[in-house]
Amino acid sequence: MATEKKASAPKAAPKKAAPKATKPVVKATSTATANVLGRRKEVVGTVVSDKMQKTIVVKVDRRVRHPLYKKYVNRSRRFKAHDEKNTAKTGDLVRIIESRPLSRDKRWALQEILRRSAQTLAIGV
Numbered sequence: 001m002a003t004e005k006k007a008s009a010p011k012a013a014p015k016k017a018a019p020k021a022t023k024p025v026v027k028a029t030s031t032a033t034a035n036v037l038g039r040r041k042e043v044v045g046t047v048v049s050d051k052m053q054k055t056i057v058v059k060v061d062r063r064v065r066h067p068l069y070k071k072y073v074n075r076s077r078r079f080k081a082h083d084e085k086n087t088a089k090t091g092d093l094v095r096i097i098e099s100r101p102l103s104r105d106k107r108w109a110l111q112e113i114l115r116r117s118a119q120t121l122a123i124g125v
Contacts, residue, residue: 081108091117
C-alpha cells in the first residue's frame with residue numbers, strides 16, 4: 001500500500017498560446033501637455049519678449065494648490081522658443097512644442113499663434 005502509485009488523470013493536450021492582441025490605437029488631443037506615446041510636449045503661453053532674432057520668450061502660467069494652505073496659487077515659467085520667421089510679437093497667445101536643443105537655453109519651437117495681441121492688430125501687422 002505504501003509503495004503503490006496513485007493513478008494519475010490522463011494528461012491534457014498542450015494548450016495553444018492565445019493570439020497576441022494588438023495595442024489599441026490611442027489618439028491624444030492636440031492640447032495635451034503630457035508626453036503620450038512618444039508625442040512631444042505642447043504648452044500654451046503668452047509671448048513676453050520678441051527682441052531676439054528668431055527667438056521668443058513665452059510665459060506659461062499654471063494654477064497649483066498649495067500643499068499646506070490649500071489655496072490656489074499662480075505659478076509661471078518662461079521658455080525660450082524658436083520662431084523661424086519672426087512672426088510672433090509681444091502679447092500673442094502661442095502654442096510651443098518640445099524640440100531638440102537649438103542653443104544653451106532654447107529647447108522649444110513655435111507651433112502656431114493662437115491669438116494675436118490687441119497692439120499688433122491695431123498697428124495692422
